Amino acid sequence: MTNEELKNKFAELLPGATFDETGEWLNVMIDAKEWLPLAAQLRNYFDLHFDFLFCVTAVDWKTHFSMVYHMRSTTLGHTIVVKAKIADRSNPEIESVSKIWRTAEFHELEAYDLMGIKFQNHPGLRRLFLTEDWEGYPLRKDYIDEVNMIKL
Amino acid sequence: MxxxxxxxxxxxxxxxxxxxxxxxxxxxxxxxxxxxxxxxxxxxxxxYIHRSIEKMCESLTYRQFIYVTSRMDYLSSHINNQACALVVEKALKIEVPERAQAIRVLMAELTRMASHLLWWGALGMDVGAFTPFFHAFRERELINDIMEETCGTRLTMNYMVPGGVMADLHPDFQKKVKEFITMFKSKIDEYDTLVTGNIIFQNRMKGVGYISGEDALSYGCTGPVLRASGVKCDIRKLAPYDGYDKLQFEEVIETGGDSYARYLVRMRELKQSLSIIEQLLDNIPEGDFQAKTKAVLKPPKGEFYTRVETARGELGVYVISEGGLTPYRIKFRSPGFSNLSALHHMTKGSKIGDLVATMGTLDLVIPDIDR
Structure with a gap:
């Protein structure tokens, strides 16, 4: 599908979604609460069939977080970017999609470890790179570590 | 836990x-x-080797952050640098001269060969054969010497910069690569007699660590791991960069899905890389090796994503720019990280001895996973 067709499809699936078409791929902005049902549709609808989630990451926007999911369909050849806004900065939570794409399990661990996003219904949320007693989440913008951080 | x-x-x-x-x-x-x-x-x-490279990059300029990435997947350092150079070029709409593109591809393919050679030697050791290691290192040494002459270093190259490459090729480059090609061609068949055709080796590899194409996709595997399960995923074909679309090469696909298929994919990729190098070596265009760029690079506000095919799979660089001197957020989607996540699926129910053989065919580089 072309970006235009994808956009129409999304407007049908999720009337509240907003779009950004400035980049190479269509960006779909949604709220974190809408993510899990949408993810299942993205993976399973035959005309969307996003079977390959190739990049999962979190961004700290100082006022809120957003989870960014890059995915493409290996059979149909289209790519989209879904951005889920997590408004609550003090307790960021979003549903895990590790049951839909198994790669998400590992990538979500990374986002939890470094950005402190809590994934609901994740099979085993734990610190991945850092130790369990590590304080804070290094990739957050307000993280300060006088000992380990080298400012260049 | x-x-x-x-x-x-x-x-x-x-x-x-x-x-x-x-x-x-x-x-x-x-x-x-x-x-x-x-x-x-x-x-x-x-x-254990996590340095939070993504955090470091947030305080480095668009010229500086490339040098950190050589330390991620140190066996594909050229290709890491290339990915970062490409993302900056995309953001600033810099046209790379044809000569620079050809040099980049040559270096990237030499790197891929060096990386696959090291993997081949190390895999031999994993399954109890020590000789391949020496054979592989003998050839890899030649590539390292070629790199050293042009780039100045043997492992962390830092050779590709936004706009092209840092310096022109060494005058002896073509001669040395030709010598290497002649030498390598006489040795590659030896690899097959030594290891590929060995019945003990085949028994250790065949039917071990199986993963289906669908599962491999779901786990986010890329590169030789996914191609061994019969899924096309080569970024050089899917989204060509730096002139790969003008070159004749085959995307290597195997359908076995087991350790042996992954082994065959990499062995065949060695030959494909060699063919790419041969096509380009005598046809390096004349001209500049670097485009003229401003001293201070300041990409506009926006988000940029580039993908390249490293020796291990798809490396993605995701940059969010706020228009400043340094990236607001940068994410490296490293191939090893996703490939490792499939290890549990591949080895569940197998014998512990096979775990090591399977891990060997995943070609894991730990700094690439930890970053």
Whole structure:
């Protein structure tokens, strides 16, 4: 599908979604609460069939977080970017999609470890790179570590 | 999370492989649950070489951050640099001269060959054959010498910069590469007689560590791991960069999905890389090796994503720019990280000896996973 067709499809699936078409791929902005049902549709609808989630990451926007999911369909050849806004900065939570794409399990661990996003219904949320007693989440913008951080 | 030592209530033994273990090729720590000799669960513990490169990049300029990335996947350092140079070029709409593109492709393919050679040697050791290691290093040494002449270093190249490459090729480059090609062609068949056709080796590889194409996709595997399960995923074909679309080469696909298929994919890729180098070597266009760029690079506000095919798979660089001197957020989607996540699926129910052989065919580089 072309970006235009994808956009129409999304407007049908999720009337509240907003779009950004400035980049190479269509960006779909949604709220974190809408993510899990949408993810299942993205993976399973035959005309969307996003079977390959190739990049999962979190961004700290100082006022809120957003989870960014890059995915493409290996059979149909289209790519989209879904951005889920997590408004609550003090307790960021979003549903895990590790049951839909198994790669998400590992990538979500990374986002939890470094950005402190809590994934609901994740099979085993734990610190991945850092130790369990590590304080804070290094990739957050307000993280300060006088000992380990080298400012260049 | 599994306890680090002892026995579970069902009588399963929990053992630790690594972080210092010859077969993990670095500081990877696996906590394995064993029932007799059968693997029930594999849980990787990462972070022994985690430097938070993504955080470091947030305080480095667009010229500086490239140098850190050589230290991620140190066996594909050229290709890491290339990905970062490409993302900056995309953001600033810099046209790269044809000569620079050709040099980049030559270097990237030489790197791929060096990386696959090291993997081949190390895999031999994993399954108990020591000789391949010496053979592989003999050839890899030549590539390293070629790199050293042009780039100045042997491992962390830092040669590709936004706009092209840092310096022109060494005058002896073409001669040296031709010598290497002649030498390599006489040796590659030896690899097959030594290892590929060896019945003991085949028994260790065939039917071991199977993963279907669908599962491999779901786990986010890329590169030779996914191609061995019959899925096309070569970024050089899918989204060509730096003039790969003008070159004749075949995307290597195997359908076995087991360790042996992954082995064959990499062995055939060696020949494809060699063919790309041969096509380009006598046809390097004349001209500049670097485009004229401003001293201070300041990409506009926006988000940029580039993908390249490293020796291990798809490396993605995701940059969010706020228009400043440094990236607001940068994410490296490293191939090894996703490939490792499939290890549990591949080895569950197999014997512990096969775990090491399977891990060998995943071609893990730990700094690439930890970043």
């Amino acid at each position: 599994i306890e680090e030592v002892g026995t579970t209530t069902e009588g399963d033994l929990i053992i630790n492989v690594g972080p210092q273990h010859p077969s993990t090729h670095g500081v990877l720590h696996l906590v394995i649950t064993l029932n007799g000799e059968t693997v029930k669960n594999v849980e990787p513990r990462l972070g």
